[in-house]
Amino acid sequence: MPVVLNHMIVPAADKGVAAAFFAGLLGVPVSAEAGPFAPVRVNDELTLDFDERRRAEPGHYAFLVDDGTFDALMERLGRDPAIEYGAGPEEGWNRGINRLGGGRGVYVRDPNGHSYEFFTVVP
Incomplete structure (x- = not known):
């Protein structure tokens, strides 16, 4: 197993x-x-x-997702200007995506400071 x-x-x-x-x-x-x-x-x-x-200590949680899930996530993010998201650590919360490894990726900050990373290809 x-x-x-x-x-x-x-x-x-x-x-x-x-x-x-x-x-x-x-x-x-x-x-x-x-x-x-x-x-x-x-x-x-x-x-x-x-x-x-x-106590809520900020953590990082990363998820490999398919293209449809990524598209739906980006649509939801685009509807809420209060949610901070961006292309990655070097880019900050620029409301963009990255193209690491030939796929697409985005980081989302939650209210507790956690960083959720969603990507379509393993870099």
Whole structure:
């Protein structure tokens, strides 16, 4: 059996707000609370469990996505001028994308300072 990442705990100041923000990026629902967590199922193998019991230290979470998912994400980002996103660390939150490895990529900053990276080709 290959190793599969099943879930990650994402620290948040407000787990409901953080889960809703992330779920909104992907166009998926927030699941019913499970213990202290507000879970968001990313796919059949991975759930992000948002948790407000600890201090929210900014982290980086990267996701390989297909072109359709990337296009839908960019459409959602374009509708909300309050969301900070950009091409990457060197470019800042310039509301652009990068073309690393021949694909497309974008970084999105969430309300807790986390950086979500979405890319279509592994660089």
